[in-house]
Amino acid sequence: MTKPLCLVTGACGFMGTHMVEVLVEAGYKVRATDLPSAYPDDDRAAGRFPSVLRKLNVEFVGADLTDPDAVKPLVKDVGFIFHIAGLFNYSSKWEAYEAVNVGGTRNLLDAALAEGKLSRFIMWGAGGVYGLPTPDMLPLREDMPTNPPNNYLKSKDLAEKLVMEVCEKNKIPYAILRPTTVYGPRAVYGGGQLVMGLAKMNPLAAPANFTGRVPFIHVRDVVGAALHLAEHKGTIAGPYNVNDDSQMTQLDLMRFFAKLNGALFIKVPPIPVEPIKKVAIKAAGLMQKVMVDMLHKKSPLEADTIAYLNGDFVYSNEKLKATGYQFIYPDARHGLRDTVQWYRDEGWI
Secondary structure: OOOOEEEEEOOOEHHHHHHHHHHHHOOOOEEEEEOHHHOOOOEHHHOEOHHHHHHHOOEEEEOOOOOHHHHHHHHOOEEEEEEOOOOOOOOOOHHHHHHHHHHHHHHHHHHHHHHOOOOEEEEEOOHHHHOOOOHHHOOEOOOOOOOOOOHHHHHHHHHHHHHHHHHHHOOOOEEEEEEOOEEOOOOOOOHHHHHHHHHOOOOEEEEOOOOOEOOOEEHHHHHHHHHHHHHOOOOOOOEEEEOOOOOOEHHHHHHHHHHHHOOOEEEEOOOOHHHHHHHHHHHHHHHHHHHHHHOOOOOOOOHHHHOOOOOOOOEOOHHHHHOOOOOOOOOHHHHHHHHHHHHHHOOOO
16 A cells, blocks of 8 residues: 655754654655755754755755745645644744744645645644643643643644644544653754753752652654554544653752763752742843844743743653554653763764
8 A cells, every 4th residue: 555645844853854754764755844944954053954854865845834825835645744843932922923833834734625635634732732730730631721821832722723623624633742841863942952951061950849840752752653643543633742651850850960971969958949930030031032122032041941940740641652652762761861872972062
Protein backbone atom coordinates (compact mmCIF):
# COMPACT_ATOMS: atom_id res chain seq x y z
CA MET A 1 0.00 0.00 0.00
CA THR A 2 1.37 3.40 -0.99
CA LYS A 3 2.07 5.67 1.93
CA PRO A 4 0.44 9.11 1.87
CA LEU A 5 2.41 12.22 1.03
CA CYS A 6 3.24 14.10 4.23
CA LEU A 7 3.39 17.86 4.66
CA VAL A 8 5.50 19.19 7.53
CA THR A 9 5.12 22.87 8.38
CA GLY A 10 7.85 24.70 10.27
CA ALA A 11 10.17 22.11 8.75
CA CYS A 12 13.42 24.06 9.12
CA GLY A 13 13.06 24.40 12.88
CA PHE A 14 14.11 22.28 15.83
CA MET A 15 10.95 20.19 15.93
CA GLY A 16 10.33 20.24 12.19
CA THR A 17 13.71 18.82 11.22
CA HIS A 18 13.24 15.92 13.63
CA MET A 19 9.76 15.27 12.25
CA VAL A 20 11.09 15.15 8.70
CA GLU A 21 13.91 12.82 9.75
CA VAL A 22 11.50 10.39 11.40
CA LEU A 23 9.13 10.39 8.43
CA VAL A 24 11.95 9.74 5.95
CA GLU A 25 13.27 6.94 8.18
CA ALA A 26 9.76 5.42 8.11
CA GLY A 27 9.64 5.48 4.30
CA TYR A 28 7.34 8.45 3.74
CA LYS A 29 7.64 11.00 0.97
CA VAL A 30 7.80 14.43 2.58
CA ARG A 31 7.03 17.94 1.43
CA ALA A 32 8.67 20.38 3.81
CA THR A 33 7.61 23.98 4.18
CA ASP A 34 8.76 27.00 6.13
CA LEU A 35 9.25 30.68 5.47
CA PRO A 36 11.33 31.18 2.31
CA SER A 37 13.87 33.10 4.40
CA ALA A 38 14.40 30.03 6.61
CA TYR A 39 15.81 27.82 3.87
CA PRO A 40 19.07 29.28 2.50
CA ASP A 41 21.37 28.85 5.51
CA ASP A 42 21.43 27.39 8.99
CA ASP A 43 20.82 30.01 11.69
CA ARG A 44 21.35 28.57 15.15
CA ALA A 45 20.23 31.75 16.91
CA ALA A 46 16.91 31.57 15.07
CA GLY A 47 16.64 27.80 15.52
CA ARG A 48 16.67 27.06 11.78
CA PHE A 49 18.51 24.08 10.30
CA PRO A 50 17.67 23.70 6.58
CA SER A 51 20.88 21.73 6.01
CA VAL A 52 19.11 18.78 7.66
CA LEU A 53 16.42 18.88 4.96
CA ARG A 54 18.95 19.17 2.16
CA LYS A 55 20.84 16.13 3.44
CA LEU A 56 17.56 14.19 3.41
CA ASN A 57 16.85 15.40 -0.15
CA VAL A 58 13.21 16.21 0.59
CA GLU A 59 11.04 18.59 -1.41
CA PHE A 60 10.98 22.10 0.04
CA VAL A 61 8.33 24.69 -0.78
CA GLY A 62 8.77 28.07 0.87
CA ALA A 63 5.55 29.71 2.02
CA ASP A 64 4.11 32.12 4.55
CA LEU A 65 1.09 30.41 6.12
CA THR A 66 -0.56 33.76 6.76
CA ASP A 67 -0.97 34.13 2.97
CA PRO A 68 -3.88 31.91 1.80
CA ASP A 69 -2.66 31.90 -1.81
CA ALA A 70 0.80 30.71 -0.76
CA VAL A 71 -0.70 27.81 1.19
CA LYS A 72 -2.65 26.25 -1.67
CA PRO A 73 0.34 24.65 -3.48
CA LEU A 74 1.55 23.12 -0.21
CA VAL A 75 -1.38 20.75 0.19
CA LYS A 76 -1.55 19.31 -3.34
CA ASP A 77 -1.98 15.52 -3.04
CA VAL A 78 -1.17 15.64 0.70
CA GLY A 79 -2.68 12.94 2.94
CA PHE A 80 -0.99 13.59 6.30
CA ILE A 81 -0.31 17.07 7.68
CA PHE A 82 2.04 17.61 10.60
CA HIS A 83 1.42 21.22 11.55
CA ILE A 84 4.35 22.39 13.64
CA ALA A 85 4.82 25.95 12.37
CA GLY A 86 4.01 28.63 14.87
CA LEU A 87 5.26 31.75 16.57
CA PHE A 88 6.85 30.75 19.89
CA ASN A 89 8.39 33.81 21.47
CA TYR A 90 7.03 35.27 24.69
CA SER A 91 8.16 38.76 23.63
CA SER A 92 5.87 38.94 20.57
CA LYS A 93 2.66 40.95 20.23
CA TRP A 94 -0.85 39.48 20.22
CA GLU A 95 -1.47 40.52 16.61
CA ALA A 96 1.50 38.43 15.49
CA TYR A 97 0.43 35.40 17.53
CA GLU A 98 -3.10 35.62 16.15
CA ALA A 99 -1.96 36.00 12.53
CA VAL A 100 0.51 33.10 12.61
CA ASN A 101 -0.79 30.61 15.16
CA VAL A 102 -4.51 31.02 14.52
CA GLY A 103 -4.73 32.52 11.03
CA GLY A 104 -2.02 30.29 9.60
CA THR A 105 -3.76 27.20 10.98
CA ARG A 106 -7.08 28.33 9.48
CA ASN A 107 -5.50 28.89 6.06
CA LEU A 108 -3.88 25.45 6.14
CA LEU A 109 -7.13 23.72 7.07
CA ASP A 110 -9.11 25.60 4.42
CA ALA A 111 -6.62 24.70 1.70
CA ALA A 112 -6.38 21.05 2.75
CA LEU A 113 -10.15 20.62 2.82
CA ALA A 114 -10.46 22.21 -0.62
CA GLU A 115 -7.79 19.83 -1.97
CA GLY A 116 -9.78 16.89 -0.62
CA LYS A 117 -6.95 14.40 0.04
CA LEU A 118 -6.46 14.98 3.77
CA SER A 119 -6.76 11.84 5.92
CA ARG A 120 -4.89 12.88 9.10
CA PHE A 121 -4.20 16.27 10.69
CA ILE A 122 -1.65 16.31 13.50
CA MET A 123 -1.26 19.68 15.19
CA TRP A 124 1.25 20.96 17.70
CA GLY A 125 -0.62 22.53 20.58
CA ALA A 126 1.02 23.40 23.91
CA GLY A 127 1.22 21.74 27.31
CA GLY A 128 0.87 25.12 28.99
CA VAL A 129 -2.74 25.74 27.93
CA TYR A 130 -4.03 24.41 31.26
CA GLY A 131 -2.53 27.41 33.03
CA LEU A 132 -0.50 27.48 36.24
CA PRO A 133 -1.81 24.44 38.14
CA THR A 134 -3.02 24.30 41.72
CA PRO A 135 -2.57 21.07 43.72
CA ASP A 136 -6.20 20.02 43.19
CA MET A 137 -5.67 20.04 39.39
CA LEU A 138 -2.89 17.43 39.37
CA PRO A 139 -2.27 15.43 37.34
CA LEU A 140 -3.28 17.58 34.39
CA ARG A 141 -5.54 15.62 32.03
CA GLU A 142 -6.77 16.34 28.53
CA ASP A 143 -10.41 16.55 29.62
CA MET A 144 -9.71 19.49 31.92
CA PRO A 145 -10.67 23.03 30.87
CA THR A 146 -7.92 25.22 29.47
CA ASN A 147 -6.85 28.47 31.09
CA PRO A 148 -3.93 29.88 29.07
CA PRO A 149 -1.98 32.45 31.12
CA ASN A 150 -0.27 34.44 28.35
CA ASN A 151 -0.79 35.59 24.78
CA TYR A 152 1.28 32.82 23.22
CA LEU A 153 -0.75 30.14 24.97
CA LYS A 154 -4.03 31.95 24.28
CA SER A 155 -3.24 31.82 20.58
CA LYS A 156 -2.38 28.11 20.76
CA ASP A 157 -5.60 27.45 22.66
CA LEU A 158 -7.63 29.21 19.96
CA ALA A 159 -5.80 27.26 17.25
CA GLU A 160 -6.51 23.98 19.07
CA LYS A 161 -10.22 24.80 19.29
CA LEU A 162 -10.25 25.71 15.59
CA VAL A 163 -8.72 22.35 14.64
CA MET A 164 -11.21 20.48 16.83
CA GLU A 165 -14.16 22.31 15.29
CA VAL A 166 -13.08 21.99 11.66
CA CYS A 167 -11.83 18.40 11.79
CA GLU A 168 -14.84 17.11 13.71
CA LYS A 169 -17.25 18.92 11.37
CA ASN A 170 -15.52 17.42 8.32
CA LYS A 171 -14.87 13.99 9.91
CA ILE A 172 -11.09 14.27 9.54
CA PRO A 173 -9.17 12.14 12.08
CA TYR A 174 -6.94 14.49 14.02
CA ALA A 175 -4.74 14.77 17.07
CA ILE A 176 -3.44 17.76 18.97
CA LEU A 177 -0.12 17.23 20.69
CA ARG A 178 0.42 19.07 23.95
CA PRO A 179 4.16 18.76 24.55
CA THR A 180 5.65 19.97 27.81
CA THR A 181 9.31 21.06 28.14
CA VAL A 182 10.82 19.77 24.91
CA TYR A 183 14.55 19.13 24.78
CA GLY A 184 16.95 17.30 22.48
CA PRO A 185 19.57 17.94 19.79
CA ARG A 186 19.16 21.31 18.04
CA ALA A 187 16.92 22.74 20.79
CA VAL A 188 17.69 26.46 21.12
CA TYR A 189 14.73 28.18 22.80
CA GLY A 190 12.63 27.07 25.77
CA GLY A 191 13.87 23.66 26.87
CA GLY A 192 17.08 24.22 24.96
CA GLN A 193 17.85 27.39 26.91
CA LEU A 194 17.21 25.58 30.18
CA VAL A 195 19.37 22.55 29.40
CA MET A 196 22.30 24.51 27.94
CA GLY A 197 22.21 26.94 30.84
CA LEU A 198 22.25 24.20 33.48
CA ALA A 199 24.94 22.23 31.64
CA LYS A 200 27.33 25.18 31.97
CA MET A 201 26.78 25.90 35.67
CA ASN A 202 29.27 25.21 38.44
CA PRO A 203 28.34 25.22 41.24
CA LEU A 204 24.60 24.61 41.16
CA ALA A 205 22.33 25.71 43.98
CA ALA A 206 18.63 25.43 44.78
CA PRO A 207 16.48 26.45 47.75
CA ALA A 208 15.17 23.61 49.91
CA ASN A 209 11.57 24.52 49.06
CA PHE A 210 12.04 24.18 45.28
CA THR A 211 9.99 21.01 45.21
CA GLY A 212 7.83 21.79 42.19
CA ARG A 213 8.08 19.10 39.55
CA VAL A 214 9.48 19.85 36.10
CA PRO A 215 7.81 18.25 33.05
CA PHE A 216 10.05 16.98 30.26
CA ILE A 217 9.76 15.30 26.87
CA HIS A 218 12.48 14.44 24.37
CA VAL A 219 11.93 15.79 20.85
CA ARG A 220 12.14 12.27 19.43
CA ASP A 221 9.20 11.26 21.60
CA VAL A 222 7.17 14.25 20.40
CA VAL A 223 7.68 13.45 16.73
CA GLY A 224 7.46 9.72 17.45
CA ALA A 225 4.08 10.23 19.09
CA ALA A 226 2.96 12.35 16.13
CA LEU A 227 3.77 9.60 13.63
CA HIS A 228 2.31 6.94 15.90
CA LEU A 229 -1.01 8.79 16.10
CA ALA A 230 -1.06 9.46 12.36
CA GLU A 231 -0.60 5.73 11.68
CA HIS A 232 -2.87 4.54 14.51
CA LYS A 233 -5.61 2.23 13.25
CA GLY A 234 -7.98 3.04 16.08
CA THR A 235 -9.85 6.24 16.75
CA ILE A 236 -7.80 9.37 17.37
CA ALA A 237 -9.33 12.68 18.39
CA GLY A 238 -8.65 15.67 20.57
CA PRO A 239 -5.60 16.61 22.58
CA TYR A 240 -2.85 14.31 23.86
CA ASN A 241 -0.45 15.28 26.61
CA VAL A 242 3.07 14.42 25.46
CA ASN A 243 5.15 14.16 28.61
CA ASP A 244 7.50 11.48 29.88
CA ASP A 245 7.21 9.45 33.09
CA SER A 246 9.86 11.27 35.12
CA GLN A 247 8.68 13.69 37.77
CA MET A 248 11.88 15.38 38.87
CA THR A 249 11.56 18.24 41.31
CA GLN A 250 13.62 21.34 40.68
CA LEU A 251 15.92 20.16 43.47
CA ASP A 252 16.29 16.78 41.74
CA LEU A 253 17.07 18.53 38.46
CA MET A 254 19.81 20.67 40.02
CA ARG A 255 21.35 17.64 41.72
CA PHE A 256 21.27 15.73 38.44
CA PHE A 257 23.07 18.48 36.54
CA ALA A 258 25.61 18.93 39.32
CA LYS A 259 26.52 15.26 38.99
CA LEU A 260 26.49 15.46 35.18
CA ASN A 261 28.75 18.52 35.22
CA GLY A 262 31.05 17.19 37.92
CA ALA A 263 30.03 20.31 39.84
CA LEU A 264 29.25 21.20 43.43
CA PHE A 265 25.57 21.17 44.46
CA ILE A 266 24.47 23.52 47.24
CA LYS A 267 21.09 23.19 48.92
CA VAL A 268 20.27 26.59 50.37
CA PRO A 269 17.58 27.51 52.92
CA PRO A 270 14.00 28.05 51.71
CA ILE A 271 13.16 31.38 50.10
CA PRO A 272 9.84 33.29 49.83
CA VAL A 273 9.12 32.28 46.24
CA GLU A 274 5.96 34.26 45.48
CA PRO A 275 7.20 37.71 46.60
CA ILE A 276 10.44 37.19 44.68
CA LYS A 277 8.50 36.09 41.59
CA LYS A 278 6.35 39.21 41.71
CA VAL A 279 9.39 41.48 41.78
CA ALA A 280 11.17 39.48 39.07
CA ILE A 281 8.10 39.49 36.82
CA LYS A 282 7.82 43.29 37.11
CA ALA A 283 11.51 43.70 36.33
CA ALA A 284 11.26 41.35 33.37
CA GLY A 285 8.22 43.22 32.09
CA LEU A 286 10.13 46.50 32.13
CA MET A 287 13.11 44.89 30.41
CA GLN A 288 10.85 43.41 27.72
CA LYS A 289 9.26 46.80 27.10
CA VAL A 290 12.66 48.41 26.58
CA MET A 291 14.14 45.57 24.52
CA VAL A 292 11.13 44.85 22.31
CA ASP A 293 9.34 48.19 21.98
CA MET A 294 12.35 50.51 21.95
CA LEU A 295 15.32 48.46 20.77
CA HIS A 296 13.33 45.94 18.69
CA LYS A 297 15.28 43.04 20.13
CA LYS A 298 14.31 39.89 21.98
CA SER A 299 14.49 40.24 25.75
CA PRO A 300 16.83 37.84 27.59
CA LEU A 301 14.46 37.89 30.58
CA GLU A 302 10.78 37.14 29.95
CA ALA A 303 8.02 37.59 32.50
CA ASP A 304 6.02 34.65 31.16
CA THR A 305 8.98 32.33 31.78
CA ILE A 306 9.52 33.56 35.34
CA ALA A 307 5.87 32.85 36.13
CA TYR A 308 6.64 29.12 35.97
CA LEU A 309 9.29 29.32 38.71
CA ASN A 310 8.78 26.50 41.24
CA GLY A 311 5.43 25.59 39.70
CA ASP A 312 4.36 21.99 40.26
CA PHE A 313 3.61 20.49 36.84
CA VAL A 314 2.42 16.90 36.68
CA TYR A 315 0.81 15.68 33.46
CA SER A 316 -1.09 12.48 32.84
CA ASN A 317 0.14 10.69 29.72
CA GLU A 318 -2.31 7.80 30.02
CA LYS A 319 -4.37 8.84 26.98
CA LEU A 320 -1.30 8.64 24.74
CA LYS A 321 -0.14 5.37 26.30
CA ALA A 322 -3.59 3.87 25.77
CA THR A 323 -3.01 4.10 22.01
CA GLY A 324 0.04 1.86 22.39
CA TYR A 325 2.77 4.48 22.21
CA GLN A 326 6.00 3.50 23.98
CA PHE A 327 8.41 6.24 24.98
CA ILE A 328 11.97 6.24 23.67
CA TYR A 329 13.04 8.29 26.69
CA PRO A 330 10.57 7.56 29.52
CA ASP A 331 13.08 8.97 32.03
CA ALA A 332 14.35 12.45 31.22
CA ARG A 333 17.67 11.75 32.94
CA HIS A 334 18.77 9.50 30.07
CA GLY A 335 17.61 11.91 27.38
CA LEU A 336 19.13 14.94 29.10
CA ARG A 337 22.47 13.15 29.42
CA ASP A 338 22.47 12.34 25.69
CA THR A 339 21.41 15.88 24.79
CA VAL A 340 24.12 17.54 26.85
CA GLN A 341 26.68 15.28 25.20
CA TRP A 342 25.32 16.34 21.79
CA TYR A 343 25.67 20.03 22.73
CA ARG A 344 29.26 19.41 23.81
CA ASP A 345 30.14 17.40 20.72
CA GLU A 346 28.74 20.16 18.49
CA GLY A 347 30.52 22.91 20.39
CA TRP A 348 27.30 24.58 21.54
CA ILE A 349 28.44 24.58 25.17
